[in-house]
Amino acid sequence: MSGKADPRAAGEGTTSRTRLDRGRAALGPALELVHTGRAPTRAVLTAELGVTRATAGAVAAELEALGLIRVDARPGAAAGSQGRPSHRLSVAEDGPVALATQIHTDGFRAALVGLGGRIVATAPGCEVVDADPAKVLGSVVEAGAELLRETGRRCVGAGLAVPSAVAEPEGLALNPLHLAWPAGAPVREIFARQVRAAGIDGPAFAANDVNLAALAEHRHGAGRGARDLLCVATGHRGVGGALVLDGRLHTGSSGLAMEVGHLAVNPEGRPCHCGSRGCLDVETDPLAFLTAAGREPGPEVSLLQQSYDLIREYYADPAVRTATETLIDRLGLGLAGLVNILNPDRIILGGLHRALLDADPERLRAVVAGRSLWGQSGGVPILPCGLDHNSLVGAAELAWQPVLDDPLGVPA
Numbered sequence: 001m002s003g004k005a006d007p008r009a010a011g012e013g014t015t016s017r018t019r020l021d022r023g024r025a026a027l028g029p030a031l032e033l034v035h036t037g038r039a040p041t042r043a044v045l046t047a048e049l050g051v052t053r054a055t056a057g058a059v060a061a062e063l064e065a066l067g068l069i070r071v072d073a074r075p076g077a078a079a080g081s082q083g084r085p086s087h088r089l090s091v092a093e094d095g096p097v098a099l100a101t102q103i104h105t106d107g108f109r110a111a112l113v114g115l116g117g118r119i120v121a122t123a124p125g126c127e128v129v130d131a132d133p134a135k136v137l138g139s140v141v142e143a144g145a146e147l148l149r150e151t152g153r154r155c156v157g158a159g160l161a162v163p164s165a166v167a168e169p170e171g172l173a174l175n176p177l178h179l180a181w182p183a184g185a186p187v188r189e190i191f192a193r194q195v196r197a198a199g200i201d202g203p204a205f206a207a208n209d210v211n212l213a214a215l216a217e218h219r220h221g222a223g224r225g226a227r228d229l230l231c232v233a234t235g236h237r238g239v240g241g242a243l244v245l246d247g248r249l250h251t252g253s254s255g256l257a258m259e260v261g262h263l264a265v266n267p268e269g270r271p272c273h274c275g276s277r278g279c280l281d282v283e284t285d286p287l288a289f290l291t292a293a294g295r296e297p298g299p300e301v302s303l304l305q306q307s308y309d310l311i312r313e314y315y316a317d318p319a320v321r322t323a324t325e326t327l328i329d330r331l332g333l334g335l336a337g338l339v340n341i342l343n344p345d346r347i348i349l350g351g352l353h354r355a356l357l358d359a360d361p362e363r364l365r366a367v368v369a370g371r372s373l374w375g376q377s378g379g380v381p382i383l384p385c386g387l388d389h390n391s392l393v394g395a396a397e398l399a400w401q402p403v404l405d406d407p408l409g410v411p412a
């Protein structure tokens, strides 16, 4: 970033320019601190960056000039703080956005996501996902382009969440088991082409939906502050897992790590599309739940929504309660195995697994504790995911990353 001239810094005094040169390397880290809510005031920013107050002031002013954050002009005391008043920092309300998109088995969703993981606008779409990925990717990009037109926001780039492992570095959807797509479809390339064709600037990225959910939860939700964060979640169909280590997704040597959906938890269980039997994927997903509860899955709403409705409205029904307990026991068995292997300091659950945890947290925690080596000694916190649309927010994180790495590169 040192080679870049920044015309927007022109007009500043020489002194603040010198401070800014010193603080230039701190721009990215400073933006990330405000983005993740860890620097609510300039005093905290100063302490977190380990720079002088003057440098932190220049850095905050530069990020504000780039239209990325807002610095409260008048210092005010933070609620409950003992220190002296400091300028409050927040992400810019009207700043640029990332286009976030998600494909699931029942359709798609597009959203515009600002810094701080804030969803500015969203548009859901229902359609039968065609065997040709270009069709639904065209629909979701068009929905996103419409949101950008309506809001008139600057766009930093686009991210896509898919219910499949995404092989790196090519960006291939390797196992879209619940979609009709051919295995190995080059989704990132197709997505990037659609984004360019829609006249949207910036780079385009694609990744697995649960990986992205975990990333979003680590930065903005229930995973904040965890060092070894394990996330397990269902989508509309199937089960996925992700691990965030020291703030970075653990994706393995070619993007395919953490396929926890194919951990066997029931040797007598139903056959899985992976070739095995009794995997988490087919034993603890919404279809498995509806089947265990003796309910015929209807076509009106998604299987996930039908499962939520069943737990919320019919939990007194013995069949529903028994199905819930059966799935909790299977999920607990899978989590216990993962705890033994990964030794996480926090587990977060999403989709139907979150609803199972909410329905009977004690039972799930007891199964995990009883079946895991380390679970017995103190236990690993198991929490529900905290964000709405965390895969979308994570898809936006991909598009925001280049700006977080170099805020001076943000489109003017």
Ligand SMILES: [Zn+2]
Pocket (backbone or CB within 6 Å): 261, 262, 263, 272, 273, 274, 275, 276, 277, 279, 281
């Ligand atoms: Zn399997």
